[in-house]
Amino acid sequence: MQQRNHGTWVILLSFFVAYLLAIVPFPDWAMNYRPQWVAMVLIYWAMALPYRVGIGFAWMAGLVMDLLEGSLLGLNALALAIIAYITLSLHQRLRMFSSLQQSGVVLALVGLHLMMTHWMKIAAEQAVASNLLFLLGALSSAFIWPWMFVLLRQMRRGFGVR
Amino acid sequence: MSLEYRVAAFVVLSMAVMFADSRFDYLDRVRYSLGFLTAPVYWLADTPARVSNWIDDVFVSHGDLIEENERLREELLFAQRELQLLAGLATENNRLRALQEASASVNGRVLPAEIINVSSTPGTRRVLINRGATDGVLVGQALLDAHGLMGQVVEVLPFTSWVMLITDSRHGTPVQVNRNGERAVARGSRGDVPELELEFVPDTSDIEVGDLLVSSGLGQRFPKDYPVAEVTSVVHDRGQPFAVIKARPLAQMDSTRHVMLLALTGNEADRGDGTAPVWVDTAQNKPAVPIEEQIEELSASPQEEVVNPEPDSVSPDEPLPSEVADILPEEPSNQQE
Secondary structure (H helix, E strand, O other): OOOOOOOHHHHHHHHHHHHHHHHOOOOHHHHHHOOOHHHHHHHHHHHHOOOOOOHHHHHHHHHHHHHHHOOOOOHHHHHHHHHHHHHHHHHHHHHHOOHHHHHHHHHHHHHHHHHHHHHHHHHOOOOOOOOHHHHHHHHHHHHHHHHHHHHHHHHHHHOOOO | OHHHHHHHHHHHHHHHHHHHHHHOOHHHHHHHHHHHHHHHHHHHHOHHHHHHHHHHHHOOOHHHHHHHHHHHHHHHHHHHHHHHHHHHHHHHHHHHHHHOOOOOOOOOOEEEEEEEEEOOOOOOOEEEEOOOHHHOOOOOOEEEOOOOEEEEEEEEOOOOEEEEEOOOOOOEEEEEEOOOOOEEEEEEOOOOOOOEEEEEEOOOOOOOOOOEEEEOOOOOOOOOOOEEEEEEEEEOOOOOOOEEEEEEEOOOOOOOOEEEEEOOOOOOOOOOOOOOHHHHHHHHHOOOOOHHHHHHHHHHOHHHHEOOOOHHHHOOOOOOOOOOOOOOOOOHHHHOO
């Protein structure tokens, strides 16, 4: 049992860095290209350690994101819980995929995440409907995914997170 | 199988939390107390900007510094001259208002602040400033930079506050044309360009390109006569019921870091948000300062009106009389739909 919960701090640290990257101010033109770091880190851990990072963890992570963004509480939580659900139900197939295929899945998942948060923000009157350029964030996330995957896998193996 | 039930449970939970957060205000307390935890994250995320500012400050040549110093001295001289005029005008204005038994309108109590983060959500224009409830910030306070009005505080956390910019498409700023007093509401544009659109202005109104728009003080949120924007295009389209007028905000929304928070005038109280209404109440209960004293203060040392950033000295020891006291404070939904 002690072996099972090994290296929690690595998971938390990776999420913390993802939060930092998510709120670091970008110049205006680059706003739409901002990768969804938190969603990507979540997808990785849900895929690698599905028995540790589950839907509840994703929900809490989303709640922290809501606090940091100043958005409606529960908005990112809902989106990330659904992302975690999809990842968990696909995780065995995802592990078999090549990095290109994984990028495709990340593109779809992050795109779904962006769409869901966008719709909810419009429904909650926290934003107004604009163009769909914000979906470029999914593209940049998918582009970064292979490197991020390798980095997080190195961290997981190096620190023996199980 | 349990996965489906779990995700369904969390979806329902999120919806309940979202509903509670949007309809009731007890989650605001939670959000406020958790602000103690999020402040260090913002501080860390702001580090790159601070470091680059520091580098700009440190690695600068002696000649550049001298040049900049000279330029600043020159600007200060001009500004001082205008300030002298302003003090005279303010005195005269207040005296005239006193004759008409209207309340004094000139006040300049500000709190310097810095923009430390920008909202990443597309379709909104909000910034985070490094002043919060501990500095006495209240919902509804106006934010200025050196050139004009920037926005208003919409959410106060312990050490930080979210400010909605006037270019947000959900924000309407009551403005008037400085030249002739023509009134309008300037709404943030929906496009990617941060500009303002004047709403429901009849085709016959006298607004021209280059007109300066100042805040009209209607709506009881922004103080009167602060510069807001400059009209950049006026299109009279017969196919449309109103003129299409666009304006460029004078405040440097995306390049400035140093901003000022303007103190609230008397009865623009926080509307039961629970964040810091005590601050305003104590101010309201105190007796009003006679206009003569204010005039003396103003004409004696106008440049000392800037309040120190220490939290203690921020609390208002005298109320700032609002200019249109007979208009009821309006609901926030009217201001930001």
